[in-house]
Amino acid sequence: xxxxxxxxxxxxxxxxxxxxxxxxxxxxxxxxxxxxxxxxxxxxxxxxxxxxxxxxxxxxxxxxxxxxxxxxxxxxxxxxxxxxxxxxxxxxxxxxxxxxxxxxxxxxxxxxxxxxxxxxxxxxxxxxxxxxxxxxxxxxxxxxxxxxxxxxxxxxxxxxxxxxxxxxxxxxxxxxxxxxxxxxxxxxxxxxxxxxxxxxxxxxxxxxxxxxxxxxxxxxxxxxxxxxxxxxxxxxxxxxxxxxxxxxxxxxxxxxxxxxxxxxxxxxxxxxxxxxxxxxxxxxxxxxxxxxx
Amino acid sequence: xxxxxxxxxxxxxxxxxxxxxxxxxxxxxxxxxxxxxxxxxxxxxxxxxxxxxxxxxxxxxxxxxxxxxxxxxxxxxxxxxxxxxxxxxxxxxxxxxxxxxxxxxxxxxxxxxxxxxxxxxxxxxxxxxxxxxxxxxxxxxxxxxxxxxxxxxxxxxxxxxxxxxxxxxxxxxxxxxxxxxxxxxxxxxxxxxxxxxxxxxxxxxxxxxxxxxxxxxxxxxxxxxxxxxxxxxxxxxxxxxxxxxxxxxxxxxxxxxxxxxxxxxxxxxxxxxxxxxxxxxxxxxxxxxxx
Amino acid sequence: xxxxxxxxxxxxxxxxxxxxxxxxxxxxxxxxxxxxxxxxxxxxxxxxxxxxxxxxxxxxxxxxxxxxxxxxxxxxxxxxxxxxxxxxxxxxxxxxxxxxxxxxxxxxxxxxxxxxxxxxxxxxxxxxxxxxxxxxxxxxxxxxxxxxxxxxxxxxxxxxxxxxxxxxxxxxxxxxxxxxxxxxxxxxxxxxxxxxxxxxxxxxxxxxxxxxxxxxxxxxxxxxxxxxxxxxxxxxxxxxxxxxxxxxxxxxxxxxxxxxxxxxxxxxxxxxxxxxxxxxxx
Numbered sequence: 001x002x003x004x005x006x007x008x009x010x011x012x013x014x015x016x017x018x019x020x021x022x023x024x025x026x027x028x029x030x031x032x033x034x035x036x037x038x039x040x041x042x043x044x045x046x047x048x049x050x051x052x053x054x055x056x057x058x059x060x061x062x063x064x065x066x067x068x069x070x071x072x073x074x075x076x077x078x079x080x081x082x083x084x085x086x087x088x089x090x091x092x093x094x095x096x097x098x099x100x101x102x103x104x105x106x107x108x109x110x111x112x113x114x115x116x117x118x119x120x121x122x123x124x125x126x127x128x129x130x131x132x133x134x135x136x137x138x139x140x141x142x143x144x145x146x147x148x149x150x151x152x153x154x155x156x157x158x159x160x161x162x163x164x165x166x167x168x169x170x171x172x173x174x175x176x177x178x179x180x181x182x183x184x185x186x187x188x189x190x191x192x193x194x195x196x197x198x199x200x201x202x203x204x205x206x207x208x209x210x211x212x213x214x215x216x217x218x219x220x221x222x223x224x225x226x227x228x229x230x231x232x233x234x235x236x237x238x239x240x241x242x243x244x245x246x247x248x249x250x251x252x253x254x255x256x257x258x259x260x261x262x263x264x265x266x267x268x269x270x271x272x273x274x275x276x277x278x279x280x281x282x283x284x285x286x287x288x289x290x291x292x293x
Numbered sequence: 294x295x296x297x298x299x300x301x302x303x304x305x306x307x308x309x310x311x312x313x314x315x316x317x318x319x320x321x322x323x324x325x326x327x328x329x330x331x332x333x334x335x336x337x338x339x340x341x342x343x344x345x346x347x348x349x350x351x352x353x354x355x356x357x358x359x360x361x362x363x364x365x366x367x368x369x370x371x372x373x374x375x376x377x378x379x380x381x382x383x384x385x386x387x388x389x390x391x392x393x394x395x396x397x398x399x400x401x402x403x404x405x406x407x408x409x410x411x412x413x414x415x416x417x418x419x420x421x422x423x424x425x426x427x428x429x430x431x432x433x434x435x436x437x438x439x440x441x442x443x444x445x446x447x448x449x450x451x452x453x454x455x456x457x458x459x460x461x462x463x464x465x466x467x468x469x470x471x472x473x474x475x476x477x478x479x480x481x482x483x484x485x486x487x488x489x490x491x492x493x494x495x496x497x498x499x500x501x502x503x504x505x506x507x508x509x510x511x512x513x514x515x516x517x518x519x520x521x522x523x524x525x526x527x528x529x530x531x532x533x534x535x536x537x538x539x540x541x542x543x544x545x546x547x548x549x550x551x552x553x554x555x556x557x558x559x560x561x562x563x564x565x566x567x568x569x570x571x572x573x574x575x576x577x578x579x580x581x582x583x584x
Numbered sequence: 585x586x587x588x589x590x591x592x593x594x595x596x597x598x599x600x601x602x603x604x605x606x607x608x609x610x611x612x613x614x615x616x617x618x619x620x621x622x623x624x625x626x627x628x629x630x631x632x633x634x635x636x637x638x639x640x641x642x643x644x645x646x647x648x649x650x651x652x653x654x655x656x657x658x659x660x661x662x663x664x665x666x667x668x669x670x671x672x673x674x675x676x677x678x679x680x681x682x683x684x685x686x687x688x689x690x691x692x693x694x695x696x697x698x699x700x701x702x703x704x705x706x707x708x709x710x711x712x713x714x715x716x717x718x719x720x721x722x723x724x725x726x727x728x729x730x731x732x733x734x735x736x737x738x739x740x741x742x743x744x745x746x747x748x749x750x751x752x753x754x755x756x757x758x759x760x761x762x763x764x765x766x767x768x769x770x771x772x773x774x775x776x777x778x779x780x781x782x783x784x785x786x787x788x789x790x791x792x793x794x795x796x797x798x799x800x801x802x803x804x805x806x807x808x809x810x811x812x813x814x815x816x817x818x819x820x821x822x823x824x825x826x827x828x829x830x831x832x833x834x835x836x837x838x839x840x841x842x843x844x845x846x847x848x849x850x851x852x853x854x855x856x857x858x859x860x861x862x863x864x865x866x
Contacts, residue, residue, distance in 0.1 A: 334759075463787065465827065507761075508790070551835060554832055573835065
């Protein structure tokens, strides 16, 4: 979680109780998951962006979205070329050589991408404005056993640690004349990293045992994330919003109730072009990564 | 001479770091020489080691091994010219037997099966690993694992050998072992003693040792490179520098114990560099009781 | 008064080991003592420390005979939490000791395990942060600290639970001398304030010399010498096969062969030689 690395501007969003934030995140995700209405999706996204700007996380958020570009491009490409459904029949928006672009396919693809982006925006806003230790402390407060919270904390620590170790192991392999890019090299490098991780895990478990962890005595908690009545109310409202949004999404904002304006041909072709370009760029990047020596 | 190492104005900054880790460092090491790179924690020693081994590309300046600028080489091609042994042997043990570990490097360099076998046998003999050739490296004790890691690099016969904190976790006897081995390697007679003379004539190595153990540095180094904040604070003969209490203090370092003692006794600090030899014993005896 | 640590006839044999890791080891240590545990690799230093905590045989299988008592408790039968209240250990690698997301939570971890009241915890964590010089890192991720800072944190974590026995197993093996001194300085100073007993197992006998006044010299699982540091080093110098003494003690042994007591720091050496101290020294 990167919240700790961001400038410490104290915005209300950052200070908001993680449980309340979690509840509203569920509201946003639940609604976006079932909604087809682009207006609703746009409204949620704009709200998220405004909140992000106010909390000072607008640019990390934008960068996180970029990571999903390849996925969005591939979804779009598939939907445009081979729509999953056509009811009762699909109207042709344009023809490009041997390819037929269906209006419903293009529309459906755009909506899927919009849903994907909205869900990511909501989730990342919550992640970027919450510190991991606070999340774990809140979960413990909710009754999650401390060993689970501990395991979660350990896992979060693992990622940078493993990355560091992997780099050293790859360096050592290069020093022996082995290739260090491509899938085989990574797999081969994993063995020492895994062995080191297992050894470290064993030593760590001995360490924490020696510090009294896992005894039958009741554990107390150091980190107290205050949970006020306002926080609980906010969380309750968030869960209510989740249910309402979900129901509305299924009934009033579903695919049958949304009417699309007729899509001009150039729109369909433009969407195809963008999705092909995005997809191709993702493939090229992947190949370059695999080929790097 | 392919073993000569030349650093000219080498600088390197880690991506995202506010300051360079290594700034305009120049130094050289000749075949048969041992250079100890010393400095406080964070002075850039390990970064310099990686630059010499070609694992990092300098942002400015050049690293030349045997006259060839590393910049023009692919990372894999540097492997035959400079070998580096890291602090934690586990990161470098890549196979399931000591024999395979020793064979891996030579095989990757393109040697044929017979030559590889000869290298393995010769290196195992030189490092006293003949008895554990079929053992899994992870099952060996730390000093033995470290010997395997060093041997695996030496089996590739790189003219330049870089050791990063090789004494961490070793006791005095093991360190003495390491000292003896480094002297042999740098002189060029150790691991080259194999009967199949398909290899070139024994070649003295250039050895660069990164260490914070100044006592150890005193026992193996010909020359010393003292780093401070990424730059060169002092560079010269090891025996002279290790006795230069002021120069070391300026770099945040404390001299080896016998040098400190010599200084406190007001006898020649240089006597304290080489350890407990006759010269310092006599000097101390002479000082005794003189108040 | 019963000693804090009492070991009698302790023998430890690991499964598949040709010879015992510890062979009939007996010694005692009183409150407030700082004892160095030294010996060549394989002498049994780590095994001894782990046996004092019950790690051997409870978490690392081994055949253990003989008696071990720490503050009257038997580590083999006492519950984990009860022993954690009394004895703590610092290892050589911070990565195997630090697991929490912030420095203050790392300090609180042991206290949480022992069921300390939150108000008391806050007070003790704040106090220890200051005492260890780590107040600036309170909310930082321990992974971001340097090796020396991490080890200081590990020492702080061990001492925040106010143990009566502090064990250090190769605490400075991966550190530069300056950080090593900082870690040992912190450990011995805080332990002294709390009246705790400290056992330091290390290869770096030159560094140890400034901190341990008493030595337990092990070799092949046996106790070779158990004495005041100066006399212990004299025994070591008289038996070249045991281990290598600190540089200064080794020199002193050559200057005065057969001396019953050898200095191991510059200060001790200048006094021993009857020379007025020259420069500042440790």
